[in-house]
Amino acid sequence: MVAKRIIPCLDVKDGRTVKGVNFVGLQDVGDAVELGKRYAEQGADELVYLDITATHEGRGTFTRLVERISAEIDIPFTVGGGIGSLEDAARLLDAGADKISINSAAIRTPELIDSLAAKYGSQFVVVAIDAKQIDGRWVATTHGGRKPTDRELFEWAREAQERGAGEILFTSMDHDGTKAGYPCDTFARLAEELSIPIIASGGAGSVEDIAEVLTTGRADAALAASIFHYGQITVRELKEQLKLKNINVRV
Amino acid sequence: MIAIVDYNTGNLRSVINAVRRAGAEYVVTADRGVIESADRVLLPGVGEASSAMANLRETGLDEVIPRLTVPVLGICIGMQLMCAGSEEGNVRTLGIFPTEVRRFVADRKAGIKVPHMGWNTITELNSPLFRGLDSGAWVYYVHSFAPDICDCTIARTEYGRTFSGALGRDNFFGTQFHPEKSGTVGEQIIKNFMTL
Numbered sequence: 384m385v386a387k388r389i390i391p392c393l394d395v396k397d398g399r400t401v402k403g404v405n406f407v408g409l410q411d412v413g414d415a416v417e418l419g420k421r422y423a424e425q426g427a428d429e430l431v432y433l434d435i436t437a438t439h440e441g442r443g444t445f446t447r448l449v450e451r452i453s454a455e456i457d458i459p460f461t462v463g464g465g466i467g468s469l470e471d472a473a474r475l476l477d478a479g480a481d482k483i484s485i486n487s488a489a490i491r492t493p494e495l496i497d498s499l500a501a502k503y504g505s506q507f508v509v510v511a512i513d514a515k516q517i518d519g520r521w522v523a524t525t526h527g528g529r530k531p532t533d534r535e536l537f538e539w540a541r542e543a544q545e546r547g548a549g550e551i552l553f554t555s556m557d558h559d560g561t562k563a564g565y566p567c568d569t570f571a572r573l574a575e576e577l578s579i580p581i582i583a584s585g586g587a588g589s590v591e592d593i594a595e596v597l598t599t600g601r602a603d604a605a606l607a608a609s610i611f612h613y614g615q616i617t618v619r620e621l622k623e624q625l626k627l628k629n630i631n632v633r634v
Numbered sequence: 635m636i637a638i639v640d641y642n643t644g645n646l647r648s649v650i651n652a653v654r655r656a657g658a659e660y661v662v663t664a665d666r667g668v669i670e671s672a673d674r675v676l677l678p679g680v681g682e683a684s685s686a687m688a689n690l691r692e693t694g695l696d697e698v699i700p701r702l703t704v705p706v707l708g709i710c711i712g713m714q715l716m717c718a719g720s721e722e723g724n725v726r727t728l729g730i731f732p733t734e735v736r737r738f739v740a741d742r743k744a745g746i747k748v749p750h751m752g753w754n755t756i757t758e759l760n761s762p763l764f765r766g767l768d769s770g771a772w773v774y775y776v777h778s779f780a781p782d783i784c785d786c787t788i789a790r791t792e793y794g795r796t797f798s799g800a801l802g803r804d805n806f807f808g809t810q811f812h813p814e815k816s817g818t819v820g821e822q823i824i825k826n827f828m829t830l
Contacts (some may be wrong), residue, residue: 384745384754384792384793385750385751385752385753385754385775385793386752386753386754386772388752388753423817428752428753453647453648453651454651454654454655455651455655457652457655457814457815457816457817457818457820457821458774458815458816458817459774459776459815476645477645477647478647479645479647479648479651481648481815503644504680504681505749506749506751506776549749549751550751575742578740578742578747578748579747580747580751580752603747603752604752633753633772
């Protein structure tokens with residue numbers, strides 16, 4: 384059977400990673416390629432690189448970085464951050480990205496999902512949804528959770544799937560950064576309603592949290608940043624502990 | 635010199651990078667003369683089977699490839715085109731491997747989502763292509779169609795059904811998974827292919 388995936392996420396600004404200060408034994412934690420390679424050696428199943436640069440020059444730097452990642456790293460990687468058009472996606476895919484992740488742009492222009500899937504195939508298209516609960520209803524947001532939209536989580540996720548998304552990356556903005564675990568009921572309901580893989584993001588504070596979202600929450604993959612970057616646990620240790628809990632992981 | 639066949643089926647960068655990492659000399663080409671004189675031929679491919687097959691026919695490579703006597707490795711769609719036929723676009727293909735390529739059937743209760751995407755194991759390894767690897771090695775898959783088991787099956791994978799993770803016959807080899815994205819296991823397979 385296909386394994387549950389563990390995916391470290393690296394934030395990149397002006398071509399350099401902005402977290403990872405406690406990464407043991409790495410000379411230059413800012414080097415996104417070196418950090419990614421280290422995660423790959425530890426057993427990461429995929430990598431996600433998020434470009435948090437706002438400037439036009441930064442985008443060019445990121446594209447060159449994607450070329451280097453593709454040349455040096457031998458596991459699949461997704462890139463996201465600021466992808467607003469077919470041209471942006473084409474540039475990153477040509478540079479060697481295996482998948483692209485779109486978020487706000489998909490909410491603004493849902494047809495972008497259709498055109499990306501038609502041109503490159505669904506497997507290239509990850510739709511990221513940042514949602515939070517407002518009056519008991521899960522609402523998709525933009526701008527890091529600050530701006531609620533008129534899209535409801537489940538309805539939007541289903542629409543994204545129908546338009547051709549290959550995976551849904553769901554972050555609960557109520558849990559992100561809290562290290563208090565994931566909203567597993569919500570994940571399980573997403574799994575019930577969708578037929579494409581779901582990546583759980585935001586909220587992991589412990590091995591137990593990740594184990595729970597992969598079992599009770601029925602997520603196909605867990606994405607995490609802080610617990611790896613700050614050396615709380617290595618990818619390998621996490622996967623070995625998940626295996627001890629009878630979760631099917633690649634170790 | 636390895637000829638990486640470019641028949642206009644998507645981005646070849648990952649395959650090129652993997653061959654480069656393995657330290658091999660390569661040329662990316664659709665020229666039949668170059669392909670016929672290469673030491674080894676790699677047939678990659680992403681996309682849709684019937685249009686990929688149409689591209690092969692257009693360049694005349696559908697006649698060149700089955701006659702090659704040097705080691706040939708098809709990857710993903712490249713491997714599917716080496717089978718007898720595919721349900722995708724209902725197309726007859728090169729017929730090097732006597733098997734049919736069929737779609738996965740989604741089964742939510744059993745956790746079978748389509749496409750089959752992620753890391754899975756290959757077992758019953760039966761080819762020099764897997765020298766140095768043990769049954770149960772992990773490889774990376776992204777696909778919705780897969781070849782059935784046949785006499786040429788050299789590796790098996792389970793996903794809803796048992797399918798051929800890899801095929802081999804004489805000088806012809808194919809992997810449904812992506813060795814270029816399969817970490818150290820994939821690197822070993824590519825290196826093995828270089829020394830067949």
